Amino acid sequence: MSARANPYHNARSASFIGTLKTEILQGGCFIDSNDARTEIFDHINSYYNQHRKHSALNYQTPAQFEANIHSLNSNKFGPEIRCTSHSLDPPSSF
Numbered sequence: 001m002s003a004r005a006n007p008y009h010n011a012r013s014a015s016f017i018g019t020l021k022t023e024i025l026q027g028g029c030f031i032d033s034n035d036a037r038t039e040i041f042d043h044i045n046s047y048y049n050q051h052r053k054h055s056a057l058n059y060q061t062p063a064q065f066e067a068n069i070h071s072l073n074s075n076k077f078g079p080e081i082r083c084t085s086h087s088l089d090p091p092s093s094f
Contacts, residue, residue, distance in 0.1 A: 020043070020044075023043065023047075049061075049063065050063050
């Protein structure tokens with residue numbers, strides 16, 4: 001455990017909170033906790049995860065990154081194969 005008020009203990013969350021404060025508050029404040037909850041939820045779901053480009057994702061939005069990963073995986077492994085047998089019995093060769 002790190003010392004109190006040490007932002008390096010969880011750098012990712014500290015960075016996210018700092019970005020959130022900068023992008024949402026912009027020098028203002030919330031009316032009450034419900035206003036804060038609504039604004040933060042809307043910001044994360046409509047902007048942060050959909051439109052904001054992230055340097056850790058090679059300057060892609062999370063939605064673009066996820067789509068690229070899915071297309072790479074589908075091209076790499078071909079069509080998805082599903083097992084229809086739910087038997088837990090070992091194969092007869094054992």
